[in-house]
Amino acid sequence: MTITNCSIFKRYPVSFGSSGVSAGYEILVGRGITPAIADFLAQKTKDDRVIVVCDDYFKGRIASLTDALAKAGFSVNVYSFEGGKHHKNINEAMRIYEALEKSDFARDSTMIAVGGGVIGDLAGFVASTYLRGMNLIHVPSSLTAMIDSSIGGKVAINFRKTVNAIGNYYHPILNVIDLDFMDTLPPRDYLAGLAEIIKCAVIADKELFDYLDVNSEAVLRREEVALLKIIYRAIEIKLDHVRDDVREQSIRLKLNYGHTMGHAVEISTGMFEEVYRHGEGVAIGMVGAAHIARAFLKQGDEILKRHEAVLEKYGLPVKCASGAIGFDADLLKKECLRNIFKDKKKKDAMLRFVLPVAIGRCEVYAGIPDEMLQKAFDYIIGQ
Ligand SMILES: NC(=O)c1ccc[n+]([C@@H]2O[C@H](COP(=O)([O-])OP(=O)(O)OC[C@H]3O[C@@H](n4cnc5c(N)ncnc54)[C@H](O)[C@@H]3O)[C@@H](O)[C@H]2O)c1
Missing domain, CATH: 1.20.1090.10 (Dehydroquinate synthase-like - alpha domain)
Known part of the structure; x- marks a missing residue:
């Protein structure tokens, strides 16, 4: 189940056999590779529901991904919010759970987290807990998210004064590191x-x-x-x-x-x-x-x-x-x-x-x- 695309510079196969979460996945590094997620998902799942979680900055900037998904037959929901560390909390998680429940998302449905570490941690936490775990794809857009938060399976939300107080270990089915995001990162x-x-x-x-x-x-x-x-x-x-x-x-x-x-x-x-x-x-x-x-x-x-x-x-x-x-x-x-x-x-x-x-x-x-x-x-x- 892999993406074949010449703009991929490097692939890291990841497996966490001893963790109890046995399935492996790939980290892909490349340029302009985000839309290829549609091909990957078309091979991976028969469930056609996809929710893209991002902050408001990306809401109008992810058409290449959502168009490719729609073209491949997926029904795509985009859930966006203000973003920032103060939104990495239970209230924002609740709103995403509501969106999933309203649209009858299932375990085989897929959440795609497009953004920095806040989005990856929050969306990853929701994906890890909704129905005890749905498909998750990370598309890290900040350097921190690319080299750190999207790798290793830690997902979490902040609670009161404790950073990442409520969390989980949950691996994505794919991690797409697309250097195009570097062009706009402040x-x-x-x-x-x-x-x-x-x-x-x-x-x-x-x-x-x-x-x-x-x-x-x-x-x-x-x-x-x-x-x-x-x-x-x-x-x-x-x-x-x-x-x-x-x-x-x-x-x-x-x-x-x-x-x-x-x-x-x-x-x-x-x-x-x-x-x-x-x-x-x-x-x-x-x-x-x-x-x-x-x-x-x-x-x-x-x-x-x-x-x-x-x-x-x-x-x-x-x-x-x-x-x-x-x-x-x-x-x-x-x-x-x-x-x-x-x-x-x-x-x-x-x-x-x-x-x-x-x-x-x-x-x-x-x-x-x-x-x-x-x-x-x-x-x-x-x-
Ligand atoms: N899970 C882990 O292992 C782990 C590891 C390190 C950090 N973290 C968490 O990550 C968070 C910090 O992540 P962060 O530094 O990415 O912050 P962030 O997610 O808040 O992103 C910072 C800002 O950059 C903007 N942005 C991101 N990518 C952009 C792009 N390509 N173009 C334009 N704007 C862009 C975002 O909209 C946001 O305003 C913290 O909550 C931290 O706890 C988690």
Whole structure:
């Protein structure tokens, strides 16, 4: 059941045999390949109902996909909403469930999630729970979604102050990474995705880190050779970390590098409106984690300074200037220290931190002294 199309540059077969979700699927990377989903589905299912979930930006921009689906005989519903992290919640999920129920969607019907990580996580969560699971296809449109959120099966919605509090592990039947989306992705969202690629480099690939350091101009210009190099490598690193650990018991934890402090900053600053993109929070969180590593692992300054230098090269935040975003620094630190304990990696009530042992290698540690955590927040949260 595959798409044959010459604009596909690379295929990644994915199988998660040990996870209990046995069926494999493919991740396709190419250009202009989204409409080919219609051929794939025509071979895959006899159910002709398809719902495309996207945010309002994409509503009028997915005609090539919906036309191809209609031409192949599918009945297509488009469900769009405002988008953004504040809509990744139970209310929005309920509205999608209603749309599915009203149109008699069945397990063999298909949901296609076109968008960034918010759409993929939310639509994926709904697809994973509706009738205990319907067909899901990811069409990630942001860099973060292409190399991270659409891979590995995590789907979730936020609940109150906890990011991704209600969720599931659910794999799509196909993941289509179409570089055409890169042409319209806003610079800030592109950079936020690069933060996740820098994270991949720190945890697993010094060569990629050096490449990002030396080739920042080509990467910032989104030159195709540079883009493909970093996208391929980030996908491979993600797959290497989730293949045998879908439920995040061991190696997958490393992908959370920068997320423990990053999520705390993201939630504490973003109660009412988004201050930091997810990737920007991760950038600040990586600096915090590198600061902890320097003290806890008794390192010199080099690892911390290299983080800051590369993140700054890409215009990513390395610290949170609280005054500039309307917060008092001391109050914000207190709020971060409260919110950090909502972290899902906690074990036996203890926080676990992914810390860099070197550029290209991270390990998971527990038992970080409170004062080191406090000092790291003092470092990343300024006036
Ligand atoms: N499931 C996972 O493993 C995982 C991993 C990483 C992040 N996430 C989640 O992903 C979310 C962040 O994802 P994101 O950074 O993609 O944010 P997002 O989905 O909010 O997208 C950011 C913005 O970019 C716009 N956009 C996306 N693609 C575009 C394109 N091609 N052209 C023009 N505009 C485009 C969107 O409309 C939106 O306004 C967070 O909720 C985070 O928790 C999940």
